[in-house]
Amino acid sequence: SAVISQKPSRDICQRGTSLTIQCQVDSQVTMMFWYRQQPGQSLTLIATANQGSEATYESGFVIDKFPISRPNLTFSTLTVSNMSPEDSSIYLCSVDSSRQGRYNYGYTFGSGTRLTVV
Amino acid sequence: GNSVTQMEGPVTLSEEAFLTINCTYTATGYPSLFWYVQYPGEGLQLLLKATKADDKGSNKGFEATYRKETTSFHLEKGSVQVSDSAVYFCAVEGAGNMLTFGGGTRLMVKP
Numbered sequence: 001s002a003v004i005s006q007k008p009s010r011d012i013c014q015r016g017t018s019l020t021i022q023c024q025v026d027s028q029v030t031m032m033f034w035y036r037q038q039p040g041q042s043l044t045l046i047a048t049a050n051q052g053s054e055a056t057y058e059s060g061f062v063i064d065k066f067p068i069s070r071p072n073l074t075f076s077t078l079t080v081s082n083m084s085p086e087d088s089s090i091y092l093c094s095v096d097s098s099r100q101g102r103y104n105y106g107y108t109f110g111s112g113t114r115l116t117v118v
Numbered sequence: 119g120n121s122v123t124q125m126e127g128p129v130t131l132s133e134e135a136f137l138t139i140n141c142t143y144t145a146t147g148y149p150s151l152f153w154y155v156q157y158p159g160e161g162l163q164l165l166l167k168a169t170k171a172d173d174k175g176s177n178k179g180f181e182a183t184y185r186k187e188t189t190s191f192h193l194e195k196g197s198v199q200v201s202d203s204a205v206y207f208c209a210v211e212g213a214g215n216m217l218t219f220g221g222g223t224r225l226m227v228k229p
Contacts, residue, residue, distance in 0.1 A: 048215075
């Protein structure tokens, strides 16, 4: 399965600023996913990013707040814009790298970015 | 859309006890099912998976069977260790290849 390098691993940011999170995959993948895990909560999908097209955002998430880039098949960035303390979460990227036909044998996750907004 | 319901934690067990974490799902068709584990301070790791009805996923002594008739994918382990202390997430694959996660169940194993 793919290996994902995600950075930064953690950051403390001032409210009103922006942070860009990067994910680099060691193989080409069609789809990349960005998730948010709020403190003590489960994971919520923010958006799906395909190379060469606009990201698809889930309900409650908008492009102005979470712009995503997907310049090629091995890289993606997520920016958290105009941050507030409510954005303090772990952000994770994920790829679907183990699909064989119609069966999916597993998704791989980055190690996460722990963001604290003060 | 899909949904996943897990038993709420925390689940506290003594070492060598039997573990069951219940997971039920709603989804159309025959989605792949997963259990992920998150150890303290770490990211998510795939624990096991099942891709079709009656499949049994297994890894590190953990098992889960894909039960289509009851839409369940309960996680079991016969003898837990302190090192199994973590948060466990059940997940179902949905349309667009996205994962829907359950709320997570924190397991605490005491020596």
